[in-house]
Every structure is written in C-alpha cells, then in structure tokens.
Amino acid sequence: MAGSDKVSDRFSASDSDVTFRSCDRILFQVHRKNLEVVSEGFAPPDGTRTSQHEVVSLTENGVTLELLFQFIYPQKYPDLKDVEFPQLAALAEAAEKYQVYPAMAVCNCRMGEAYQEHPHEVMMYAMRHGYTDLMDRSERIALEVSQTVAFESFSPQVYIAWVNALLFSMDGPPCKPE
Template sequence: MDKSSSSSPTYSERYADVTISSSDGVLFKLHRKNLEVYSEGFPGTDVPVHGEVVALTEKASTLELLFQYMYRERQPDLGKVHLDELALLAEAAEKYLVYSAMGVCKVHMQLAISVMPLKVLGYAAKHSYESLCVDAAQLTIDAKAVDALQHMDLICFAKWASAFAG
C-alpha cells in the first residue's frame, strides 16, 4: 500500500517564522509577513520573536477561521459556521484588526440578528456599528435585563435600559 495515499498530508513549516498558541493548546505555524500585511493586531516582521510561542486568548477553531483571512486562499463560508463561532470570529477580527474578515463578519452578524439579537447588539455597540445597533435593539425589547447585561458593556446596557424604561 502506498504510504502517501493513506496518511494525512504534511505541510512544510520551513518558511513559517512564528508559532501561535490558542487558548486550548493548539499550535499554529504562521508567516509573520502575512500577519503584518493582513492585520494590524500582530507585530510586524521588524519585531524579533526569538522562537517564542505567542499565546492568544482565542480557541483553536476561532483562530483557524481567522487565519484563513491572512492567506491567499478561499475564505470560509460563514453561512455554514455555527452562530456562536461566528460571534467569536467577529470579535477576534475586530480585536486583531483583520479588515478582510471584519466586513464579512459584520454582514453575517446582521443576518443573525433574529436568532441572537442581544449578542449582535453587544458586538455592534462595542465596535460602533450604529445602524446594526439600531436593528438589533429593536428585537431586544422583551429581553430580560440580566440576559442583556451578559452581552453588553455597562455603557451600552445603560443606554439599552433607558431606551426601554418607558
């Protein structure tokens, strides 16, 4: 039996020059130049890393999606991504300023308003997407305050509560 046809593909890490660790311990070998070009949230190639592993707070599944936006390859079909994972990806894209992911995440968060309006409202308020805030807020009128507080910072929550206080 041909060994190459039965085993998983292997990838050369020869040119990868940074290792990133997810919060759940998965290591990603990446190219710093790609991180520098496609985001503003990672150090550029001018910052020495001396072979150390860069630990991030996001889990592997979120980073796997995010890093696809930093390479010339097909982007993930976010219509097939679980909504909770979409929300995590949207936050990571904003955090690391991955502009190629930010716009498409925002569109998919807009599409998810009817399913998770509080989560979308919190995301939209945090990242100053005013029209998305308005759209999401309209669907949260019957939400419990304790549930709303889980998804919003205190400033957003205060605005939300005063808008529906009557």
C-alpha cells in the same frame, strides 16, 4: 501536568516565521508578512523583532484561530454560513481584537444576517465595535424583550443601556431645559 501542544494541520508551514498557541494548546505556524498585510493587531511595533522559535500564546481557542488565520492568506475565505452563532461571535470578536480586516468585513456581514435570531448579542457586538447601522437594526428587536428577561439576562451595564434605549424609543429624545 500541562497538556502537550498539537500543531494545526492547516497552519504548519515549515517556512513560517511566527507561531501562535491557542488556549487549548494548538500551534499555528504562519507567515508574519501575511499578518502585516491584512491586520494591525498581530504586527509587532516597528523596530522590534520576535524570535522565529518564540511561541505567542493567545486567549482564543483553536477552532476560532483556525478560521481567523484563513483570512490572512490569498485564498478563498471560509464559508461561514454553516458556522453556529457562538462560534461566529467568537470569530467576530477575534477579528476585531486583532484587526484582521477581511475577517472583520465578512463577520460583520454574517452578524448582520444573524441579528433577528440573536438581537442582544449582535447589538452588543455592534456597540463594542462601532457598527451603528447594525446596532440600530438589532436594537429594534432587542427592545421587544420583556423587562424580566432583560433583567435576568443582561449584565448591569447592558441592562441600564437597554432601559435607556427603551425609554428613548417610547418618549423620543430627552428634551433640553430651556
């Protein structure tokens, strides 16, 4: 038997016109206009409409969406300084996925503060989303890990990229044949 939905205390506006369901079955009733102003990922294509009673299921959990939706309203944004890194990383990925611009900016700053403690995760985030400065900073620390730890910890694609970056940092850029 599937669990029943619970409505978010913070996002339960009676005049909402779109409802999202988290993967852990929390409903978020928000305003489409706010989504359109601060994001691209939530806005339906031009000329399409969704029913006011339609519920859109998302893959993120309720804690992540609770934080993310706070960035769509004109209010003080949540202070992410006390958010544990795994939750920050989940929020940063959701912000990028749905293109919630204020959340993207704040998360990028916080990920920049976390790169020394979490260099591999921050490096991958930066690579996925094109933050080259952050990628360069985190890469320097990530390259200091032993090859055994890297081999055991990284996916094959990440390990190959890590080895290439390590070789590049030792030998300089590859030379073109003349």
